Amino acid sequence: MGSKSKDTGSGADRRRVGRRAVLIGGAAAAVGTVAVAGDELGRLWWRLPGMEKKRVEGELDHKPAEWTAASRANWRRADRPDDYTIDRVVIHVVQGSYASALKVFKDPAHGAAAHYVVRKDGHVAQMIRELDVAFHAGNRDMNERSVGIEHEGFVDRPQDFTAAMYAGSARLAADICARHGIPVDRRHIIGHVEVEGTDHTDPGPHWDWDRYLKLVREASKARA
Numbered sequence: 001m002g003s004k005s006k007d008t009g010s011g012a013d014r015r016r017v018g019r020r021a022v023l024i025g026g027a028a029a030a031v032g033t034v035a036v037a038g039d040e041l042g043r044l045w046w047r048l049p050g051m052e053k054k055r056v057e058g059e060l061d062h063k064p065a066e067w068t069a070a071s072r073a074n075w076r077r078a079d080r081p082d083d084y085t086i087d088r089v090v091i092h093v094v095q096g097s098y099a100s101a102l103k104v105f106k107d108p109a110h111g112a113a114a115h116y117v118v119r120k121d122g123h124v125a126q127m128i129r130e131l132d133v134a135f136h137a138g139n140r141d142m143n144e145r146s147v148g149i150e151h152e153g154f155v156d157r158p159q160d161f162t163a164a165m166y167a168g169s170a171r172l173a174a175d176i177c178a179r180h181g182i183p184v185d186r187r188h189i190i191g192h193v194e195v196e197g198t199d200h201t202d203p204g205p206h207w208d209w210d211r212y213l214k215l216v217r218e219a220s221k222a223r224a
């Protein structure tokens, strides 16, 4: 399950201002050279102070997903991957139903939400854009660098992790990894339990990592 963000941890060196300053320096240097391709300028304009990428309400990062917005209180506006590099996918289990996850992520008092929720039939809801920082890992640095995927069910009920859910989640994870250049391995696709400082145990001992990684690799190949 997602957990509230703490301002502790090792996030200071990844802070937005430092990264942005580096990018602006790079942009200024590029503009100073004789030839700058048009598409390069197109990518650079919004890196200037006060600029943000245009966004459309309800736009999906994972095309097969259904958009249903999380409460604005449960995520932070960002411009990933240009202010923070995305290099992790964090796997969660809801400890409840798909409907209960959508309900609490829409509740501003909950203080946490993930980008995606996967149902037992493999259906995927996107609740937060990947360019934004979702409060799901309980660790600021990890929130800033990751995309969070929740799965319907309970950690002590292996029967909740259906073939359809593994398959739908694997297609989603393969899509995220391909779009952000994230390696498909256990260093980059991790459980909430593996996040530094967490007291959460999800996805728990019944989550079949070998099966899941195999499915993500197969889905990655199918995309290529």
Ligand SMILES: [Zn+2]
Binding pocket: 001, 002, 003, 091, 092, 093, 136, 192, 200, 202
């Ligand atoms: Zn979790």
